[in-house]
Amino acid sequence: MNYFELGVSERENGNIKKALEYFNTAISTEGNLGAYLLRSQIYQELGRYKDAINDLNTVIEIKPRNPTAFFGRGMAYYLLGEEEDNDNYIIQSAEDMNTAVRLNPEIEQAVLAFRQSLENRI
Template sequence: MHVLTAERGNSVNRLVLTAALLSGLALAGCQSTPTGELGSIDQAQGSSENISSLSSVVDRNPRDPEAYNVRGSALGRGGKYQAALKDFDTAIQLKPDFYQAYSNRALIYRFIGDQQKALADYNRAIQINANYDAAYIGRGNLYRKANRTQDAFNDFQKAIQLDTTDARAYHNRGLIYQTQGQHNLAIEDFSTAISLSPDASEPYNGRGLSYLALNQDDNAFADFNMAIKLDGKNAEAWTNQGLIYERRGDKAKAAKSYREAARLAPTYQPAKDGLSRVSSAG
């Protein structure tokens, strides 16, 4: 079981593609928010009603480690991180080889910023079960955030070699290929991520950027539009849509897209820069 299937945005710095690929127009790569995992937090699973129901299960089965693990996952999804940690601690105390609980607890540690404890838990989960794909993906995200790109790539690769059906492995490996300029490989990975998680906007946005880098503007535009359709609050996708309009010379539509991105993320510099360009050009 995964706890918290979500981090928003894209922490990989894709602005390094700017000059060479877009003739001075900045690729919109959101760098200010944590990322790497697809989808959005399932608030329903973290609701007070669901947690209350799970607490009843715990009360009836106080020695069942899985009951604590499941409730801990729901608490994590609801943003109740300290309570989630307590449940994962109990699950591990009851079952010391509970590798899923170690991996879930690691993700909570990541979210509260304790990267050392997160790494220790991922390592322990992998030590117990060397074939547990979720732990490799989680640790890979931890490495990627720490700019340990090769270590991150190796973990995503390992998860894929284990025949994971988790879209995050392909999405995150695609991000690494993208920053290395290997856009055809990135597109393949983003496409696989889309097939595994068709309701996630991030791989559409990622694939669109690689299409854009290959000057396949129509494909890029279609992907940015789909990213917006799936998540209308994706400021990066709005900015990238604006960039396509700008490249086409439609400054009015570009300004509208950039303005929406800036409304959603007022400190997002690529949106502000784009709006400034098309406004000054008018």
């Protein structure tokens, strides 16, 4: 049974709780890095930014040139920084976003879109 694919399917169907269960199993039984990435996205959606950062740290430790992990962690750090009113998290966010673009210049459009969405909230 491929727990990662089951998690993806449940997430697409909007069943976040079940998706988390499958991603947890995919991580514990398969060590699936994709499950860490998708679980971190769910954690961000739930406002569990520190959990998202922990998952992304794991991905970065294993694949230190993964631009998606740096981009996701940058988003999580920014949102955590806003929530806790902590400039250190905002600074880390900018560093991660810059690293993501350096590793994959095509991500720059996603970074710009994220920054634009933040500006629109102000």
